[in-house]
Amino acid sequence: MAFNIIKKISLHGLVVLILVLVQGSAFAQVINIAVPADPDSFDPVKTVAAATGEIAFNIYEGLVKATPTGQVAGALANTWTVDETKTVYTFYLREAFFHDGSKVTVDDVVYSLNRARNPEIAVRAGELAMIQGIEGLDGAVQIKLSQPHGAFLYTLAEVFAVIYPAHAQDLAHHPIGTGPYSLEEWKPNQHLRLKRFEQHWSGQKPYFQEAKFLIIPDENSMVLNLKAGRVDLIPRLETSVLHQVEGNPRIQVLSFPMNTVQVLAINNARAPFDDWRVRKALALGVNQEEVIFGAAWGHGVEIYSALSPAMADFYNDQLASINTYDPNRAKALLREANQERLQLKLTLPSNYPLHVQTGELIAEQWKALGIQVDLEIVEWGTWLERVYTQRDYEVSIIGLAGRLDPHGILVRYTTENSRNFFNFSHTRYDTLIQRGLETVGEERRETYLQAQEILAQQLPGIFVMDPPQLVAMAKGIQGWRHYPIYVVDVASLFR
């Protein structure tokens, strides 16, 4: 009996101890964020993985920085001017410090940007090819473009155009930036620890002193970690595990469009898909509403062309009726094109469950039209080689990540573009995209509205949805700021 009492008391002691520990960690102002994979490299000119950009956003800053509404705002540049030829930009630097305590100088800016456009070092140097020369002035940097370029400022907000000290070594693992957080520790397959930077130029200090990105590859254990309190935030919850947190009183879920275009890519160079009527029939045979309900649990947003509604400034909202689901018309078009017994192979990347499920649903919808669909599910490496690079496919599904500026997204569909794995070719479209670079303001917007309409009508592929980004957080975490690009803005969060 006495023994039992002792056991009970010690058990209570244990519970109290654990409660104290849990409470204690709450006061330490640490936020634990779950991500599925490690970054590839923190060298801004080497990285291409979205997983890196997501974290690097907190570490590095460029002359300008993206805002939640998809605009750009001054970061290391306080202000800037553009001359009347629209080819000379002058950026006036503000006083700012790097994480190692050194001051940001004109030389650092010139060095970083020159490195970013050097094709021998930078993997995405091509995106800065519009720059003709960079010159350091007193407290300012002047960038000359070879011709006016409407997307230039947005390009400077990308991760490859950020600023780091000219003396930095081994940026890949020891990034030195000016952002609100600095990288303290990176243990591959375990975690990344970010520490608040106390000397940020804005003078504001984020709420959390420390942000820990935990690598948890399995989506089910991510959710269990959130429930158990080891994780405070899952920035990208898989839709398939949404039901596990819905209705949980201690967890809140927010849903946003991802600014990703899920597209059913069609190989426009291959018969019979070179026939517009066949592509049109395939498009009319897709019931988007059903797909979003079935594959994304109703959380996706229907899209009709290559821009997501998240790109509010440039989005063409008049295209919904062009390819409305109409199986009878689809069948008629197939008859007209002599393709009543159409047989096609739908290639799906196995690492994206959303695309696989979307493909399975669309295959069923097409079968109702009398089309014979062979599903082929391939591993990501195979997909990149066969579908993306060799363009050896008939129909496939993929998500194309959004950017701040429409040019980067829409240029993919121009005839000569190396990323145009659709083999889409349309002369007027190519002209419009070129014009988009040379114009500004309302004229530029109008150009992109027309370009979107061409894509909706000509159908390089069938635009399905902007998949949902589900943000799952412990109740009490506040301040989530959503961006139309792939980032987690830790500095905005508080408890």
Next chain:
Amino acid sequence: MGRYLWQKTVGFALTALLVSVVTFLIIQILPGDPALLVLGTEGSPQAYQELRGELNLDQPAISRFFGWLIGFFQGNWGSSLRYSLPVRDLLQDAIPLSIRLALFAVGLALLIAIPSGMFMATNRHSPLARILSIGTQMGMAIPQFWLGLLLIQFFAVRLTLLPPGGSEGFISLILPVFTLALPRAAVLTRFVHVGLGEALEEDYIRTAKAKGLPRNIVLYKHALRNGAIEVFTVAGLQFAQLLAGTIVVEQVFGLPGVGQLLLNGVLQRDLPLVQTLVMLIVMGILVFNLGFDLGLALLDPRLRYE
């Protein structure tokens, strides 16, 4: 003995070489190109060419293979393409973790299996033995990832007694070790049960009993020792298998072990990482097997005389 060791060493070298050639060939034959995988859907031909040069992919396969092989034996294991870190740094954390996991898991499995197997062999008709028998069936049938998730749900989410994942200290290894140990314990229990059961039917046991030896001596010294050989052989195989990583359990618990590295390495066609890792695992298993063979000889005199 010298001749025996010499034969083993030559066998080692040949096996290791063969494995490295096969690994290299498989990664070559698999579709998918590391440079393409790095660039994803944003790649351009220009960036692709640059990156291939940087990753040395533009050299002929044969010269890359021998370059790697020579480097491996010089202790220069190259850099991972996926993590852009030296392979050595990546392995520094992963290998000790995997060895620890394997040791604890098989150790715990034996701790569970030997008493329960003995109980089942000696008390065949008791209700507890029946329950244990059902338990071993279930232990073998339950998928490991599901068992892991169940344990997290109960001990981490419901009771908040143990961390749901990560590798911060010994306490975070408790759930993964149980997840790995339970199915293995189920298998081992059956081996103890059957091995001991058969041993107990043997003539020498009857003789021992007839001599009037106490029951415990008969059981432990005569029967268990003979029944144990198979059990330890199976446990050794389980250990070797765990050394090569436990991808599913590592994923569920977010553990940075060998399995995670290997999986990510293969998915990214990260040749230096995969090649080095496979080579080290193979060598580890070969060394372990040799030690294990010698160890078994201690248990079984027949093996010593051959």
